[in-house]
Amino acid sequence: xxxxxxxxxxxxxxxxxxxxxxxxxxxxxxxxxxxxxxxxxxxxxxxxxxxxxxxxxxxxxxxxxxxxxxxxxxxxxxxxxxxxxxxxxxxxxxxxxxxxxxxxxxxxxxxxxxxxxxxxxxxxxxxxxxxxxxxxxxxxxxxxxxxxxxxxxxxxxxxxxxxxxxxxxxxxxxxxxxxxxxxxxxxxxxxxxxxxxxxxxxxxxxxxxxxxxxxxxxxxxxxxxxxxxxxxxxxxxxxxxxxxxxxxxxxxxxxxxxxxxxxxxxxxxxxxx
Numbered sequence: 001x002x003x004x005x006x007x008x009x010x011x012x013x014x015x016x017x018x019x020x021x022x023x024x025x026x027x028x029x030x031x032x033x034x035x036x037x038x039x040x041x042x043x044x045x046x047x048x049x050x051x052x053x054x055x056x057x058x059x060x061x062x063x064x065x066x067x068x069x070x071x072x073x074x075x076x077x078x079x080x081x082x083x084x085x086x087x088x089x090x091x092x093x094x095x096x097x098x099x100x101x102x103x104x105x106x107x108x109x110x111x112x113x114x115x116x117x118x119x120x121x122x123x124x125x126x127x128x129x130x131x132x133x134x135x136x137x138x139x140x141x142x143x144x145x146x147x148x149x150x151x152x153x154x155x156x157x158x159x160x161x162x163x164x165x166x167x168x169x170x171x172x173x174x175x176x177x178x179x180x181x182x183x184x185x186x187x188x189x190x191x192x193x194x195x196x197x198x199x200x201x202x203x204x205x206x207x208x209x210x211x212x213x214x215x216x217x218x219x220x221x222x223x224x225x226x227x228x229x230x231x232x233x234x235x236x237x238x239x240x241x242x243x244x245x246x247x248x249x250x251x252x253x254x255x256x257x258x259x260x261x262x263x264x265x266x267x268x269x270x271x272x273x
Contacts, residue, residue: 002053003100004042005108006035008063026062033174034109040177042107043074049145052076072182072190079196093123104166125169134171
């Protein structure tokens with residue numbers, strides 16, 4: 001079995017300017033270019049090795065339209081893990097690993113459009129105790145598909161070639177391949193295909209993850225200026241424009257002393273009690 005991991009994400013998400021909350025629209029949601037490239041490589045490996053290709057995603061029921069597109073392109077089976085889209089990456093990887101366990105190769109996008117951490121493929125490899133080749137720009141399977149030569153991008157314009165056999169988790173960049181066009185009869189058949197829905201037994205962790213709202217420091221309590229002052233003087237008192245300020249300092253300290261100095265300064269500013 002070859003597995004392709006796809007993420008349901010809004011490519012044109014809007015951010016509320018006041019609250020900072022992300023507003024997603026199912027009409028503009030789907031797989032990223034990197035995930036589509038991962039699906040294409042999975043289909044190519046499936047053709048060479050003569051194995052079935054399963055497309056997997058974690059998300060709501062709306063994500064099944066993306067899985068049907070994968071079935072139309074040539075995937076043999078599709079599975080959706082019923083979890084919220086904002087669960088931590090470690091929980092997403094654990095849920096995916098339960099579905100793709102036993103796969104010879106697992107293909108993922110190098111990074112997602114929303115978080116962009118690229119951590120899920122590494123987590124999946126850890127759960128499967130499999131090898132990993134991350135950030136690949138191209139893949140070259142052998143004639144029989146027993147091993148795959150992956151080319152990775154390194155710093156400084158250099159490249160690295162690694163040769164791996166299954167089980168292995170590989171992540172690819174969006175420009176590494178273009179997904180094939182699905183024939184019309186496959187598109188029609190995909191609309192009636194059955195999508196396997198997996199519901200994890202344990203509740204997802206709520207700690208960790210990515211902050212989706214802007215950081216807002218706790219407000220400081222300031223004494224009100226005297227009402228006997230003029231409007232200009234009250235504004236100057238509130239803004240602290242005429243208050244003597246401590247000039248910047250350059251300190252060279254060891255880690256323990258530096259941490260204590262930072263905490264002392266935060267207490268001086270009133271951020272810590």
